[in-house]
Each structure stands twice: as structure tokens, then as C-alpha cells.
Amino acid sequence: MLSVHEVTTAYQGLVAISAVSIEVQKGEIVCVAGANGAGKSTLLKSIAGAERPRSGTVTFDGKRLDGMAQHHITATGIAYVPENRRLFPRLSVRDNLRLGSYLYRGDADREGPLDLVFKLFPRLSERLEQRAETLSGGEQQMLAIGRALMTRPRLLMLDEPSQGIMPKLVDEIFQAVKRIRDAGMTxxxxxxxxxxxxxxxxxxxxxxxxxxxxxxxSAEIKGNPDVRKAYLGL
Structure with a gap:
């Protein structure tokens, strides 16, 4: 489905990722992990069109994405939730969600994905008229994911969805990710x-x-002694 082949991306002459290759198959959840500064966010930005790779290729369902504008990449069926969420803070929850469905503004079922969004995150349906800036960190993350789902993606990319969230909501976010995959997305x-x-x-x-x-x-990575010591603290 998604193929990233030997992608190198640099910021102001400094290489952030070098010859990175990953594959994502339809229906999978694929995790990219690593310490802060490892290049994880740069990888997603390079796929989403937020950063242009210096070299290498990004292919989605056989179509080259590298070099395409970000909104054109979104239109291919890829939704990207960045680390800072990029909500419209003074707009309501409802309006933020509707902005996600802008590509389908002429369709009678423009708001069709709302059913899934509210099943995943019931508290959003209770806060439709609240401004996004009044939500907790966890609720803002739910809104950012919900807005991405309104684009009807085939591939959802999430950058640090647990960042800045109370521990009790972290599991809720991860369980929602599993349910998103169960709903047919990658x-x-x-x-x-x-x-x-x-x-x-x-x-x-x-x-x-x-x-x-x-x-x-994942089971193999989790059981690796070096990973358990260096990353899992076991």
C-alpha cells in the first residue's frame, strides 16, 4: 500500500533521516518508534508532503507522492495528524470536524464519517459547540484524529498521539487506533x-x-533483549 524507499530529508542542510525505507500493507497498524530526535516526525512529514525529500521515493498504491503538494496527497487518501494537532482553537468542535470533510462539501453524505468519530470518541458529541481551545489535551487529540477521519482516509498517519495527554486517556487513544484499523483503515x-x-x-x-x-x-521487536533494555526499561 505505502512504500518509502531510501528517503533522505534534510533541514537547512542537516540530514534528519537518511536512506530510510519502510513498507505498510493494507489493514496493518505499523509503529515507528525511537528516541526523541530519531527522525520519526520527519519521516511522516516526508510522506505527507510537509517536507520534500532530498532523495528517494514515496509510493502509495502505485502512485508516486514525493514532490506532490500536501493537499494533493490528502486527496489520494492519506490523512496526517501532526504532533501539534493544528486545530483551529477558536472554532467549535463541530466546525473543526466539518473542515475535515471539506473535500466532500458537495456530497449529500458529507458528514457520514461522524458516526464513526462519535463511536470512537463519544465525548466529542457532547462538546460540539465548545471551542477547541477549551478542550483538554486528550480531547484535542481526539478532535484532531476525528477531523482526519472526516477526510475518509485509507491510510491514517499519527505523530505522537499520546503526547501531552493525561495517562488515563492514553489507553483510550490507543484502543481507538485499534478500532480505526478494525473499521477498515490502515x-x-x-x-x-x-x-x-x-x-x-x-x-x-x-x-x-x-x-x-x-x-x-511487533512481538519479535518487543522480545528483543536490546530493545527491552534500551527502550522498554526491562
Whole structure:
């Protein structure tokens, strides 16, 4: 479904990721883990069109994405929830969600995905008229994911969805990711919380200083002695 082949991306001349290759198959949850500064966010930005790779290719369902504008990439069926969520703080929950469905503004069922969004995050349906800036960190993350789902993606990319969230809501977010996959979508998730991410993922990649250090089935990665010591604290 998604193929990233030897992608190198640099910021102001400094290489952030170097010759990174990953594969994501339809119906999978794939986790990209690693320490802060490993290049995880840059990888997602390179796929989403927020950063342009210096070299390498990004292919989605056989179509080259590298070099395309971000809104064109969204139209291919990829939704990207960045680390800072990028909500419209002074707009209501309802309006933020509707902005997600802008591509379908002429369709009679423009708001069709709302059923799934409210099943995943019932509290959003209780806060439709609240401004986004009044929500808790966890609720804002739910709104950001909900808005992405309104684009009807085939691939959902999440950058650190647990960041800035109260611990009791972290599990709720991860369980929602599993249910999103069960609803027929594919998920690529970047996380520092490796233990929780490996619990829900089918496969995982570990990045270190901009390169792929390790890859494999989640159970295999989780059982690796070096991973357990360096990343899981076991």
C-alpha cells in the first residue's frame, strides 16, 4: 500500500533521516518508534508532503507522492495528524470536524464519517459547540484524529498521539487506533511510548539518528533483549 524507499530529508542542510525505507500493507497498524530526535516526525512529514525529500521515493498504491503538494496527497487518501494537532482553537468542535470533510462539501453524505468519530470518541458529541481551545489535551487529540477521519482516509498517519495527554486517556487513544484499523483503515503511527505502541501494532520499525535500526513483527521487536533494555526499561 505505502512504500518509502531510501528517503533522505534534510533541514537547512542537516540530514534528519537518511536512506530510510519502510513498507505498510493494507489493514496493518505499523509503529515507528525511537528516541526523541530519531527522525520519526520527519519521516511522516516526508510522506505527507510537509517536507520534500532530498532523495528517494514515496509510493502509495502505485502512485508516486514525493514532490506532490500536501493537499494533493490528502486527496489520494492519506490523512496526517501532526504532533501539534493544528486545530483551529477558536472554532467549535463541530466546525473543526466539518473542515475535515471539506473535500466532500458537495456530497449529500458529507458528514457520514461522524458516526464513526462519535463511536470512537463519544465525548466529542457532547462538546460540539465548545471551542477547541477549551478542550483538554486528550480531547484535542481526539478532535484532531476525528477531523482526519472526516477526510475518509485509507491510510491514517499519527505523530505522537499520546503526547501531552493525561495517562488515563492514553489507553483510550490507543484502543481507538485499534478500532480505526478494525473499521477498515490502515494506520502508521509514530510514538515514543514504545511499549504501548507495540501492543497494538502488527509490525514496527525503530529509528535511531535518522536511520532504520531494526524492523520486524511487533512481538519479535518487543522480545528483543536490546530493545527491552534500551527502550522498554526491562
Amino acid at each position: 494506520v502508521l503511527i509514530v510514538e515514543q511510548r514504545m511499549a504501548e505502541c507495540l501492543e497494538i501494532a502488527d509490525r514496527a520499525y525503530i529509528l535511531q539518528t535518522g536511520r532504520v535500526l531494526m524492523q520486524g513483527p
